[in-house]
Amino acid sequence: MKRYVILIAYRPWDWSSATPEVRQSYVDAHDAFQQYVDEHGAHLGSAALGDADTATTLRADADGARMVTDGPFAELAEQIGGYYDVELPDLDAAIAAARLLPPAYTVEVRPVVRIEGYDPQ
């Protein structure tokens, strides 16, 4: 089994104004994803994130001082809206799972790697 973090990017839109049908289609898609992961591997964690305009970024300036700014890493049309942390057999399985998520998402599949000499609990 390999561990992947599946990052979800979306174009910010107004969830509160979405019709019940649209909301249900999103819920169904996430359920289908969860079911695939449960059948083929394991679900280790996940979260939906607040909109990018609620993000705070810390970045070192030229002198190494950590500056705090309002907003995400990068201002892009698409913003990270959530993630899944899963275990699946291989990249093909991760891609198959990611295909089940709502089509409006752009999904990035990133392998989790072990840093040699560092073993967190």
Added chain:
Amino acid sequence: MTPDEALAATVREEWGRLVALLLAQFRRLDLVEDALGDAVEAGARTWPRDGIPDRPAAWLLTAARRRVLDRLRAEAMAARTRPLLVVDAEVTAARGSVRADPGDLVDDDVLRLVLMCCHPALAPEVASALALRLVVGVTTADIARLFLVPEPTMAARVTRGKRKIVTAGIPFGVPDATALPERLGVVAQVAYLAFTAGYAPGSGPDLLRADLSGEAVRLVRVTLALRPDEPVLRALLALLLLQHSRRDARVGDDGRLVLLPDQDRSRWRLDEVDEALGLLQGMPGAVTSPLAESYRLQAYVAAEHATAVTASDTRWDRVCEHYAALVALNPSPAVRLAAAVALAERDGPRAGLRALDDLDGALPHSHRLPAVRGELLARAGEPRAAVEALDVAIGRCGNDVEREHLTRRRDELASRRE
């Protein structure tokens, strides 16, 4: 056969199978290629002394296995762990006992290797380099020459590809039957990219690297042998063979590029033309994949050229029909440009020029479009406008060989004008 020739032939024929077998057994992409390279070196040393082994491929496999085991032992001493290639359950089960020599399962292992190298998660230029290196055994130096990049750049590209495979978990496996045709389509695109790289004009003695394009043809052959009914592979092999059959006639004695109408047709490889025509005839009438249909239509066009005894015998009516179908399938600017050229041959330069009219917006930087326009204007009896168009083409052309060709044509027309 001398020992050197026997070794070269074995490497050429068996490289992909050996890589596949070693990967299936050890799952260590980082060790297998080096181990096999060492085994070939050992063969070069010992075969002249001890004679050619009865089963040369098995000899290389055993030697390479020993190398991998040595490395694994050394690593175990250092207590280091490396990420393993992901192998599907079927392979793991089949590896219960180590097979002494290639058996029935090997074909599937080679297909796993091809699909791993040509995975859609790899950039096409990375995938084609990996496939040529691991499946067909082309050296990194030759792959670099094919793609016109420095050898260290290509070596880094191959290394990056292998790292992505292992880290991202691209499987050494065959997807289920519903997903397989699409994946074989990716294999076809990867092979086509490698093939066309060899026909991108270079300079000097490397004007055409057609011999290296032949390695891409081999990649398609290997894959087609594993899935003989796959339309996309059949159509692509036919297309590549038809284009490749003209390689000897494409460069003149003075080293210059020779265009299709001026080629010495006796230098075309008729055996390859025949094979391609056979492949096309054996294809089912209705092909469902647009990619396969696109390759087939392009092959039909190439077949019209290949079967015309002289350039003037070309059945432009049929070429135009194939292009019309191709434009309907994929109305890309490049296809429409080629269709306009065919139209000019059938209906005269004015018809071709009209077909070019709405392409400028789609191809604002192309040198081919003004080059074609210049040629058609010349034929239509407008040398002044032709020279103007060729000047635009020369200004946009980034390739020395092609620019030289265009400049020659321009000067010829300019002098005729006076």
